[in-house]
Amino acid sequence: MSWMWKGVRMNKAITEGLALMPTTFANGLDVWSSENGTPGSATYETAANAAFVAADADFGGALEILKQTSTTKLRYMGETPMLPGMYLRVTARVKAMSGNLCSVRIAGWAGSSSTAHVNGLVEVGPEVALTAYGEVVEVSAIIGTGARGGVDMPWGLSPILGHFGLDLVGSNGGVVRIDDLVIEDVSDFFLADSLGQIDVRDFGAVGDGVTDSLAAFEAADAAAAGRTVLIAEGVYALSGGITFENHVRFEGTVTMPAGAIFSMRKDFNLTSYIDAFGDEVLAFRKAFQALLNFTDHDSLDLCGRRIEVTEPFDMQEVVGNKTSYEVRRVVRNGQFNVQTSSAWDDTVVTSSATYSVASPEQLTNVANIANIPVGARISGAGVGREVYVKAVNVGAGSLTLSQPFYGAASTQTYTFTRYKYVLDFTGFSKLSQFQLSDVEFLLNGRASAIAMAPAGETFHVKDCHFKKPKDRGITSIGTGCQDLQIDRCHFYSNESNLAATARTSIGFNVNANDSKIRNNRMQHMGHSMILFGNGHLIVGNHCFQGDQLTDSPRKGSIIFTYPNVKSLVTGNYIDNSFIEMTNEHDAAPAFSNEFSFGGLTVTGNIFTANDVAASFSWIVIKPYGAGHFIQGLAVQGNVFKALNGNVDRVERVDESFATLDYWRTRNLVFSGNTFNAINQSTFNPVSLEFTQSTAATSWTLDASAYLPFGGNARTVESVMPEGAIKNASNANVFSHPYVVNNYGTTAKLTQLNWSEPVKGTVNVIIRADKPI
Structure with missing residues (x-):
């Protein structure tokens, strides 16, 4: 008896201590069944048609059977593990x-964990005909979990044991001798251990796009133990x-329900998900879903891949099982390229x-409310810029607003425009600590980029x-922009080909x-940023909004809509655009018991303009109600320069709705x-030299052109003679004048009153404010 037949290839038998080989016929026929091999089945020990032959010329010891039934079975009663x-x-x-000559085939009986028969499986191998007496014929079959090439009986994961042997089929009346059966572990033929891979097919996975292979995937990953799980060709x-706890390699793809989470702990990146799902859009959806459902990774690497996008990503719907999320997560290093599609069309x-100022952030009695989307x-009339629908209550017929209206009628018709965004987070009730890094949005004039959740903190781009x-x-539709951070974007x-005043796009807004x-660069937007709230840095x-027109107007790039902003504008390059301070997001825009315009430091910036109208200014205050004033505004150390034509002033008040109360200017x-090509420089305080050529008791000094925003001459800090003050007789006069501030009908002049008519030159420091 050769080693080739009696030896065992024992991969798992060696490594896991499994007993695979049946006992020999010489050790007794009581463990060899003529039925299925299950406990209690008939054996060949006392069978009249079978006997052990001790000295066969070819086999040594052999079992001899007289075939008497159409299918004569031989099964080992030992439970061979699967x-x-x-x-x-x-x-x-x-x-x-x-x-009579018959045919022979390997056969088995599949048993479950409860030792019950597992139905529906192939339990016989190919038949081999016996064609001559005394000719030794070899018959074999491979049984395994996977439907692999060369596997005769693919059993999947349900069976855990088998009773194996053979069948004699065909004509009855013939005598057949059978050598001891050999059962050997040939797993290494399929598992490719030398390549460090585990194939999911070896655990019962079927790539037909229909058969549920979840259990097979789980079993393959559990068995991998550091090796790579191979998802072979198929769906x-x-x-x-x-x-997956181990690395995964995809030759095939997977399908699964939208709500099912597919996580790869060692291959968590977009490329792996594209390999897994065969579609870059679906891959991004499944990867983002996993990002927010597991703690293994803080970031999703897009691997520099471009995702061709034909419709918005509803990011909450992508995740599915969460309506809020406040753990740091990052999406980085990739590109979204928007394709032509009606899915990007605005909903109008x-x-x-x-509307009532008593409920300033609510609209009630809203007709057609079911058709108004959140985020519109x-x-x-009376609605400021960047006011969005934060929430919709269809039952109550009311909408929650991101900001109040400044002057809406009690009842009127509004237009609700819902833009479409590549990444739309508005379905989350709250999203905090989310970050996008090194991501490019190729919007192609078809879509907007990001819509933030209604609430949240530290969204970082x-x-x-x-x-x-x-x-x-x-876009922020609520307070999801709290502590918003935008860096180096x-x-x-x-809209570069349009006149500056015709542009409608906005870089971003803050509520x-x-x-x-x-350190961002913003080119040719309608407005670069619209900022409510305070505490902004x-x-x-670099914001530039020029056009190709001559002597043309411009629009604001940095718009503050909260009057006292407690903010810094420092070290920026503000080109062909201006800083604007408004209170358009105030339901009662006239001054009441509140802080008024100020709390802003504008320092160390470069302001430039090219071919603008002379009426252009770089710093504009636009009150939407009466009674407001400047309270704490510092404009220091900036450079203002006009090209191809002068600018009258660097600052002004837009009086479209109201002017300022100059009697209340403070600090x-x-x-x-520095002023270049500016017709009128601006200072506060302003230090000027005045000369009175003829002797007079009262000198009227006009410093109004120098005072910012057309303010009153409220304070004189000092009056210092330049040389001698003389009377009409050219005698020196040593008296000092008293001052009348806010002089004249405009209250913008200063009067010096002397004890007698005098003439001479004085240096006077005049302020448009009272410091305290």
Whole structure:
């Protein structure tokens, strides 16, 4: 008896201590069944048609059977284990001795964990005909968990044991001798251990796109133990979620329900998900879903891949099982390229509604409310810029607004415009600590980029590019912009060919406090940023909004809509645009018991303009109600320069709705600035030299042109004669004048009153404010 037949290839038998080989016939026929091999089945020990032959010329010891039934069975009653990923080869050598010739095949009985029969499986191998007496014929079959090439009986994961042997089929009346059966572990034929891979097919996975392969995937990953799990060619249906603990290699793809989570702990990146799902959009959805459902990774690397996008990503719907999230997560290093699709078309709804300053952030009695989407921008008479629908209550017929209206009628018709965003987070009730890094949005004039959740903190966008947004770069519909951080990003307009005043796109807006806007570049937007709230740091940005027209007007780039902003604008390059301070997001815009315009430091900036109208100014205050004033505004150390034509002044008040109360100006500093091609320089305090050529008791001094924003001459800090003050007789006069501030009908003049008519030159420091 050769080693080739009696030896065992024992991969799992060695490593896991499994007993695979049946006992020899010489040790007794009481463990060899003529039925299925299950406990209690009939054996060949006392069978009249069988006997042990001790000295066969070819086999040594052999079992001799007289075939009397159409299918004569031989099964080993020992329970041969079947493990996930195991492949067994059962081999027998048989020869016909006399009588009718029959055929032979390897066969088995599949048993479950409860030792019940597992139905529906292939339990027989290929038949081999016996064609001559005394000729030794080899018959074999491979049984395993996977439907692999060369596997005769693919059993999957349900069976955990088998009773193996052979069948004699065909004509009865023949005598056959059978050598001892060999069962050997041939798993290494399929598992490719030498390549460090585990194939999911070896655990029962079927790549037909229909058969549920979830259990097979889980078993393969459990067996991998540091090796790579191979998803072989095919489409594998998974009924639920799975987490791979080992590396995964995809030759095929997977399908699964939208709510099922697919997590790869060692291959968590977009490329792996594209390999897994075969579609970059679906891959991003599944990867983002996993990012927010597991703690293994803080970031999703897009691997520099471009995702062709034909419709918005509803990011809450993508995740599915969460409506809020406040753990740091990052999406980085990739590109979204927007394709032509009607899915990007704005949703526009018109509807009448009621507004009351008593409920300033609510619209009631809203007609057609079911058709108004959350996140729609509201426009209408008395509505400021960037006011959005924060929430919709269809039952109550009311909408929650991101900001109040400044002057809406009690009932009127509004237009609700819902822009479409590549990444739309508005479905979350709250999203905090989310970051986008090194992501490029190719919006192609078709879509906007990001819509933030209604609430949240520290949304961070850095090193990102927003190219040609149709409407908006980043939109806040609520307070999800609290502590918004935008760093080193580029906003490229789709409206560069339009006149500056015709542009409508906006880089981003803020409804809350404490944004940090640093080192960004914003080109040809309608407005670069619209900022409500206070505590903002606007540092190191380049905002330019010029056009090709001559002597043309411009629009604001940095718009503050909260009057007392407690903010810094420092080290920016503000080009062909201006800083604007308004209170358009105030339901009662006339001054009441509140802080008025101020709390702003504008320092160390470069202001430039080219071919602008002379009426252009770089710093504009626009009150939407009467009674407001300047209270704590510092403009220091800036450079103002006009090209191709002069600018009259660097600052002004836009009196479209109201002017300022100059009698209440407090703590205004306008100093240390440089003026180039500016017709009128601006200072506060202003130090001027006045000369009175003829002797007079009262001197009227006019410093109004120098005072910022057309303010009154409220304070004289000092009057110092330049040389001698003389009377009409040219005698020196040593008396000192008293001052009358706010002199004249305009209250913008200063009067010096002397004890007698005098003439001479004085240096006077005049202020438009009272410091305290």
